[in-house]
Amino acid sequence: MVSLQVTFQPSAKRLLVEPGHTVLEAAHAAGIQLRAECGGKGLCGKCKVQVSGYEGYTEEEMEFFSQNELRRGFRLACQAIVDKNLTVYIPEESLARKQRILVEGVTRKILLAPNVKKIFLKLPEPSLEDNRTDVERLRDSMEYDMRSVSLEALNQIPVAMRDSKFEVTLVLLGDELVGCERGDTSDRCFGVAFDVGTTTVVGYLMDLNSGEQCAVKARMNPQISYGDDVISRINFAQNPENLDRLRRSLRDCLMGIITELADAAGTRKGEVYELVVAGNACMQHLLLGISPRSLAVSPYIPVVKEPLSVPSTLYGKRMYVLPMIAGFVGADTVADIIAHPLDDRLRLLIDIGTNCEVVLGTEDRVLACSTAAGPAFEGTHIRYGMRAAPGAIERVEINDHVTVHTIDDEPPQGIAGSGLISVTAELLRNGLINAAGKLQTSERFASRMKNDSFVINGAIAVTQKDLREIQLAKGAIFAAQRILLKTYGVTVKDVEEIALAGAFGNYIPKEAAKDIGLIFDIPTEKIKGIGNAAGVGAKLCLLSVKERKKARVISESVNYVELSSRKDFQQEFVDAMYFPHSNLELFPLVRERLARTNPSFRSVSNLIPTSE
């Protein structure tokens, strides 16, 4: 009997199963815990998945899905039978245990100055002597300036006033009156900050009266089913219907997160008055329904980079979308800088995602650029790669034995980005790969060396092809850092800190990252994980309009460096594909460390063959 391959997304886990098993059984075999409260009888509807190209469905499935959902491939994992090779997308809510998504982050103290104000007023009742209109009555009773009144507020005003004996709470967004509520509701005032990534969307429910975080919820970006990276989504969005599909899927994701946040914190969705969004340029374009096509062709410009305050079709009265720097240095980078403000020290900030943004500078002068790192560090295009979920290998030690550390100490399921960096550094240290990334023969580990790959644990191995993917990713990221330093006119000795941002950045093994040449060879104490800085920056902008002003200044003052216009980029990229680099003089401490166990690093200073 022929085995069939099932690939689970977004974790990228793959396995072979015999025909006739259900998708639920396959998922369990792959170590993915799907919800199945009914025990797989098609009764609870919790094991919802999206199966591309799958056609049959059962009566049980007709109960749970609309015709439209069935067309879009929604199925119950306990009902769908594996009868050919399948790709199965698992929505976040169908997972029994959620993927680990970084939601903490450095914070700094700010004064609360939210854009939302709630004001309780006891108004004099109208009479023949006092026949001001409702709006005049409000305006006259308020100390704040009220430049305009939204139609929604106008719809609420007469009813709220007269149903509550003229005791009402006004909701102001800036100088616009956007709501009028019965009685005193001034102690209930919330907002949600969003970090909208290509892969992950995180929402933070904030109490705008206290500045406290009430709840955090994250979901996978559902646009993943239309393409892993921004370029494939931009291509998909070429026609207006698909653009709208992407817009709606992201909007629904944000709405779902708001619902979860409100449920978790015991607030009503109507008490959420403003949303603040930080995302990369493509995500922000798609969320607003703006065609991102200009981002995909030179000179890679966004349609708009200014901040936008738009009426929200979600809960909340308005959505404030943070400003960007350039087409591939988006509001997420602005938010990174808000969270980790520039000062008088020369610092590098690196946000590693599917796209990698690099910022270099001080409060007086800043450069930024972006480079396509690719999804290797997020588990895609890697044979046994997976995202940072329980069971993902995040650290490897190769001595006499090979030791692996997994997330939550679960049995190993695959390799996370941090594990990839770790294993590459260990292979290099042990001479199992050379500086050009080629797997070497080894007597000591002969049993692990097979089929052009190195077996880490059980079936899990790192392949020669994987190593090439890692070289491409780290080459691009390091070349970007080099170009920025050159453009700035400084050397690595001038760099006083490297801050690693992003969900992945926080878990990077710092020594290993230097060993493979992902980042510069500076003392480890100068390397800092700053967590999900984009989310922190979005929160700060939700809590204070002053931070929004700073964001605007950042978006206007950061100088964008377009790498594709740099003639030296290609050479820097090629040089940086070596482990750690073709020019070992750039990595003196790393070289010394590697030379202890790998003799090939003892004599050379430049790894490029002499013929070149």
Added chain:
Amino acid sequence: MVSLQVTFQPSAKRLLVEPGHTVLEAAHAAGIQLRAECGGKGLCGKCKVQVSGYEGYTEEEMEFFSQNELRRGFRLACQAIVDKNLTVYIPEESLARKQRILVEGVTRKILLAPNVKKIFLKLPEPSLEDNRTDVERLRDSMEYDMRSVSLEALNQIPVAMRDSKFEVTLVLLGDELVGCERGDTSDRCFGVAFDVGTTTVVGYLMDLNSGEQCAVKARMNPQISYGDDVISRINFAQNPENLDRLRRSLRDCLMGIITELADAAGTRKGEVYELVVAGNACMQHLLLGISPRSLAVSPYIPVVKEPLSVPSTLYGKRMYVLPMIAGFVGADTVADIIAHPLDDRLRLLIDIGTNCEVVLGTEDRVLACSTAAGPAFEGTHIRYGMRAAPGAIERVEINDHVTVHTIDDEPPQGIAGSGLISVTAELLRNGLINAAGKLQTSERFASRMKNDSFVINGAIAVTQKDLREIQLAKGAIFAAQRILLKTYGVTVKDVEEIALAGAFGNYIPKEAAKDIGLIFDIPTEKIKGIGNAAGVGAKLCLLSVKERKKARVISESVNYVELSSRKDFQQEFVDAMYFPHSNLELFPLVRERLARTNPSFRSVSNLIPTSE
């Protein structure tokens, strides 16, 4: 066999028919020409009517109507059988010939300065050297200030630019960019001005490049099916569902008019960029979905009187709603004054509708008030009353014979408002009613005097009850004028002009209006019909932002007089119910004229019985 009564709305025509006839047959018998292209076979669906309380329907009707429409009483007139007393509402579009609605009006020359600007731009294409965002590129190429960009414009910009080699036409509303179109469309720029009345809605399609009127279309206000006057609609709107029903029915009416206008003028609806609305306070509240409940109780205040520019859910990017003066002196009155501007002469402006607004003043000082004239002059509550449609009697002469003049010289169908004034004046002149409005016995017209009524033509008569309705209406309108003069501190001799506005005002027989005491006894050459001034004012405000500024000044500077707070109003009202007035010294010329043929006006000067 018992005859059944069928009442047609909004014309208020009534007739008796034998059971078994179709509604279409009944309509034809009543002189109402319904569309019936298929000859009444239930095939064309053009004779659509709304029948209250009618339950059965045919298969043909199921073809044309949704379940929801059937529930709301929609039927085909050719299929619905008269089997009990029925009230039938005839939508404007089902009429073969439309009701005459006044759409002309005095105009004055203004400089074109519309809020909408279209600007054609040839933009430099982006390059690595010129990597400004799309919005920056637009902003830099424009001489106009661009304060903000709407989300809709942002959605259009990247596509329009790249589909047309960076040659685009921008649409600006004030300083907001609201649209971006491919190529040069700057010669296609339109707006629609609306006069939204309780009974009638008129739309004017204006070319904003030339200032020319391209088309005019009018429809009955569909809210009529929820009540004839504003008070009954306010009562109906007490709960949110009904408020929304009223809002939607009016919005649909406006959308229908825009479609008709565009079809008539050969424009696309997408080329209509702004709507300007002038209506009474209640209509404007309902159109915006704002509860009008505060208008119905003392002190009768609107929720808001400032002008509003709101995103339009209709065609057009924005709807500009003109400012009001008070709860019952709305934007229609402001528009009246815009159309017929105040100057240094002391003038009265009277807009007669279901509500009557009276304005008195000069450019330096203005008073305004409102009074409920009731719908008598619009044909409702009058036995044979009807609106100004073909066949409506608009003038009557009583000498030896009774001569009638009808609209379009059609066979008489009923009496229009102008006809009511005319016949009342003639009855008075001939001594057939006394000053207290009581029908007198007459040998000369004995055959016409029956059942407490005076037969005008065929079955058409004016009844004693009709005369009471006329007295109530004209009493209220005249009392309002008197109070304004008193408050202003002037007498009728100081009044230099009486301007009569509104569809009905234009057709009032001036002499007769003075004879019955509807307006002051001033020389006829000082009385002027100014047509549908509210519509003209709305058009002017569409064509020029300067006129909008004037409207704002008018709304803030006109002093509102609340008649219900005036202790003398009741007495003025009672005095003014006499024909022409209890105090004949106020009507010296009228008295002289009436005295020639009616001896009772020869000796008295005050008609109030001495006992009072």
